[in-house]
Amino acid sequence: MTEKDTQSDRSGDESRMPPAALLYAADEILHMYDSVPFIICLLDSERRIISGNRQFREVTGWPESPVFLSDKACGILGCIHSLDDVRGCGFGAHCASCPLRRALLDTFETAARHSDIEYRTSLLLNGTRRDVVLLGSTARIETPGKQMVLLSLVDITERKLAEEALFERERLLNEIFEHGGVGVAHWDLDGRLLMLNQKACNNLGGGDPQQYLGSTMIEMFGNEAGMSYLERIKKTVESPEALEFEDRVELPIGIRWFHSVHTRVRDAEGRVTGVHIYANDITDLKQTEESLQQSKHMYDTLVSKITVGIYILRSTPEGSYTLDYVSPRMSELVNCSIESLLANPQNFFVNFHPDDRAGFVALNQEGISLLRPFDWKGRILVDGTVRWLHIESSPETQMDGDVLWHGVVADITESKQMEDALRVSENLLRDAQTVAGLGTYSLDIATGRWNSSDILDDIFGFDKKLDRSLSEWESILHPEDREMMTNYLSDEVLGKLMPFNREYRIIREVDGRTVWVHGMGRLEINEQDQPVRLIGTIQDITERKLVEGNLKKRDAEIEQFIYTVSHDLRSPLVTVKTFLGYLENDVNDGDRERISQDLQFIHGASDKMKELLDELLELSRIDRQENTPVRVSFRELLSEVCGALAGDIDQHRIDMTLPDNDLELFGDRARLCQIWQNLIENAIKYRGDDRIPSIELGFRHDTGGVTFYVKDNGIGIDPSYHTKIFGVFEKLNQKSAGVGLGLSMIQRIVEKYDGRIWVESVGQGQGSCFSFTLPRAISHDSTREQMPA
Amino acid sequence: MNGQALTILLVEDNPDHAVLVMRSLGDFKVANRILHVEDGQAALDYLSGNGPYADRMTYPLPNLILLDLRLPKIDGLEVLREIKANAGLKPIPVVVLTTSDAEQDLTKAYEFGANSFLTKPIDFLEFTSLMRDLGFYWLAWNKQPW
Structure with missing residues (x-):
């Protein structure tokens, strides 16, 4: 035992040494503890260390280092008293307050034979200073005549840290448990509430959590709901996974929605003892969700109900484009599923009529590149039939540079068909109006403004324009009809609310022509019996008149x-x-x-x-019989007449003057001959006796066209008889030959050629000149005078 | 009936009819003289004493005028209108004696102041009795202001 030897060697003070036997025994005991992981030492009644295990020796350096314990200081663990000494117990100058020293002294001096203390200090272990928590135990060993104190120190730093961590975790859990916002309730397998946090208590209606403890699910939620919740507990018990539920719960505070997670609770042996239910009140969320669902449903319904299709097309600055959204109706209209449209925007126009597709693509590209609103009408083939689509979209540039095109697709087939039908009937109406010479107008009574159809403009000789004033109408009225018509409009039509129905004359400003028109119109009357509009027609009836x-x-x-x-x-x-x-x-x-x-x-x-x-x-x-019209030269006609009258002409030595120039006539040759024949006969019959009779035949060009004349130097006709002589059976001289039908007949013939006949004579003995026109006998290409050869 | 010579002016363009009227009236000897003119102008000239009719001894103002309506130059209605428009001539009874029985002539004639309107009957007996009655009525029974 080297320690014992060394100790013995170093113990210079024999009197303070314990008896050897004791030492030995203590040593033996302590040696047994060399291998345990705590420090043990033995102090004698003199408070001297008499033995220590290996850990003790390592920590204190004993027996080489002095270890002491006194009233003033404790050197047992190498307490440091100066900062220069790195070894020490950590109490330093406060050694007096060292709990270990106190405990040891108490053990020596008081009746208590045993004490445990726990304290913190710093120790140099293996050259490293570290903070440790130590558990010190002292035990006074009483032997007859002797007493010793056994000190053991256990490093409980690890345990202490673990304890602290555990404590912290518990505190946190508790925090979460109470304030985490999730209701937590612990139920036993019979559905009895064992524990709940404040939140769970709040979920259930608030108040003191204690009041709920011990209640069963059936007591709390009623029979039906309670039974179904009980059922869940059974399921949860069998399920290794947590189970989630969403419930609508009727509580005294009203109907609430909860989202809950059920987990089974097991004890240390793994037996399931209960169920934890974590419940979240999601009523607000649910309500929001519900209203969201509702509005989404409404939107979907709306989109599906409206007859137009809707889409959102996204185009990028690089020129590519995709469909972000396609409504079901849109898919229907372009005859392509939503999926394939979203997958490939080209499918948009895959079914378009081949003749219209290129135009659509070009317009689309142009719209995308110029960011111009898109408006297209064209045809699409749906199951072999042609439908008309109207597609409109407008661009909306996004922050990222993309452009969203909000588009609307409408089926305009019917309106297109109606439009076509309308166009046809409009054309028909226009044609009919043109043929009938029927113009239309609409007069706004309040403003006196009116508009006229093209045909009406033609009738009135107006420039084409849309808006006219009433004075424009008044200004073209024939002066003789103007007052009558303006009075008629104001008094009869507007005053008595009568339909407009009048024939009147206008004078066209454009050519001064007088035109007879028949105006008809219907008044539109409002609820106050006030005329609002006059709508009607104007017909050119000049011909008829x-x-x-x-x-x-x-x-x-x-x-x-x-x-x-x-x-x-x-x-x-x-x-x-x-x-x-x-x-x-x-x-x-x-x-x-x-x-x-x-x-x-x-x-x-x-x-x-x-x-x-x-x-x-x-x-x-003259009226009943008519020969086929022929072309005949005027001079030829005259020579024929003169030939027939040659006898009379010769007999009375008439001086005949025939025209130098010629003209082509077109008509009934015999009737035309009759004109000149009768006139020449008359001229011969009423020749003067006192002179050489002369008759001059010819024609001249007047403003009204060609005028023919037969001029004589005979007895003449008093101007007062100039009209009477053309009457039937009129004779100025009762004794003269004939019945008085000659001039009547000539007049009938002339009138058949749209002409007129008149006589000029200064009076008795002054000769007569019969003039007449034959417009219908003058062919247009013959008006050019033919000069004599 | 007074002793004054009674004169009738016959305005008639048809010579045949003139002969007929004169012969019928002559047979009944109601008038001393029947003077005949052939057209309206001549009638007005006679009554105004113009031209050849200036001598009132030979051509006195008539007691009765028998007026045909269809006349050359100036027709009977115009002659009638002028007679009745002339204060001096107005009192002379004018009997329209015409071939036609046209409504317009009848109306116009009375409008212009004709004293009587007679249509020449086609039947001989009717014609002659009309002439007799006419003569007696106007020249014998009818009172005149002069």
Whole structure:
């Protein structure tokens, strides 16, 4: 035992040494403890170290280093009293307060034979100073006449650290348990609540957690819910994994939603003893989620209900693009599934009509590169039928440079079809209006503004424009109709709310032409019985009015004709009948002279009647019979007439003047001849006796066209008779030959060629000049005068 | 009936009818003189004493005018209108004696102041009795202001 030897060698003070036997015994005992991991030493009653195990020797350097224990200081563990000495117990100058020293002294001096202390200090172990926690135990060993104290020191630093860590963890757990925001409840296998934290208590309705302890699930949640929760506990017990649930729970505080995690609780032996339920009140979340769900549902419903498809297309600055969103309706419209559209945006237009696809792609690219809103109408083929789509989208540039195109796709097939049908019917209407010369207008009563259709502009001779004022209408009214029409509009139509229905004249500003129109219109009346709009039509009825006018004239002529004829045919009848009566008397009287006179009158009247009837027949032929029109030279016509009248002309030595220039006429040759023939006959018949009769034939170009004339130097006609002479059976001289139908006939023929005839004569003995026009006999290409050869 | 010579002015363009009227009236000897003109202008000239009719001894103002309506130059209605528009001529009864029975003539004639309107009958007996009655009525029974 080297330690014992060494110790013996170094113990210079024999009197303080313990008895050898004791020492030996102590040594023996302590040696036994060399291998234990704590420090043990033995002090004698003199408070001297008499023995120590290996750990003690290592820590203190005993027996080489002095170890002492006194009232003032304790050197047992090499306590340091100066900072220069690195060894020491760590109490330094405060050695007096060293708990180990106190404990040792107490053990020596008091009745207590044993004490345990735990204290912190610093130790140099294996050359390294470290903070340690030591557990010191002292035990006073009483032997007869002797007492010793056994000191053992155990380094409990590790244990202490572990304890502290455990404590901290427990504290944290507790913190979490109480304040973690999760309700924690511990249930036993029968569904009885053993423990719950504040949060769980709050979940259940608040108050003191204690009140819930010991309650069963059925007591707390009712039979039905309680049973189902019990069922869960059983499941949890069997499940190695935690189970999650979401519940709608009816509590006295109202309906709450909880998310809960169930875990089984096992004891040290692994037996399941209960279940932990961690519950989170997710009512708010649930409500938010529910309203979110609701609005999402509404949005989905909306998107699925609306007839247009919706998409979001993302284009990048690099030029690539993808579809971010496609609504179901959009997928339907472009006849391509949502998945394939999202996978490949090219599928967007895969079904487009081949004729329209390229245009769409080009427009799309242009839109993307110029960031211009996109608007396209085109066709798509869906199961072989053509549908029309209208696609619109507008760009929205994102922070990252991408552009989102919010697009809308609409099926416009029906509106397109209607549009087409409308266009067709509009065209029809326009054509019909054009053909009928029917213009339309719409007048806003309040403003007096109106608009006119193209055809109405044509009728009124207006420039094309949309907006007009009422004064524009008033200004073109014929002066004779203006007052009547403005009064009619204001008093009758607007005043009495009557439909507009009037025929009136306008004078076109553009060419000064007078046009007859028939205006019709319907008033639109509001709830207050106030006229709002006048919508109507204007028809050009000039032609009709002309015909009407001609018809009236014709009617008058016919009436006059019948009157004249009945009078003039009746006259000879009166003569015949009356003289027949006289004849009878005269025969009875045997008055031969009067008989012959009577018969003469009767013959004369009968001849007159025949003549009248023949002439009337001739006149009626003008209207009834017409030969095929032919082209004939004017001079040729005249020479034919003169040939027929050659006898009379020669007999009366008429000086005939024929025109130098020629003209081509187109018409019924015989009738045209009749004009000149009758006029020349008249000129011969009414020649003057006191001069050489002359007749001049010719034509001249007037503003109205070609005017023909037959001029004589005969007896002339008093200006007051210039109209009367053209009447049926009119004769200025009762004794002259004929029945008075010649000029009537000429007039009829002239009128058939849309011409007119008139006479110029200063009066008796001044000669006459009959002039007339024949517009329809003058062909357009013949108006150019042909010069004589 | 007074002793004054009674004169009738016949305005008639149809010579046959003129003969008929004169013969019928002559047969009943109701008038001393029947003067005949053939057209409206001549009638107005006669009544105004113009031109050839200036001598009132030969061409006195008539007691009755028999007026045909269809006349050359100036027609009967116009002649009537002018007679009745002339204060001196207005009192002379004008009997329209016409072939036609047209409504328009009848209306116009009375409008212009005709005193009577007669249509020449086609029947001989009717014609002659009309002429007789006409003559007696206007020249014998009818009272005149002069």
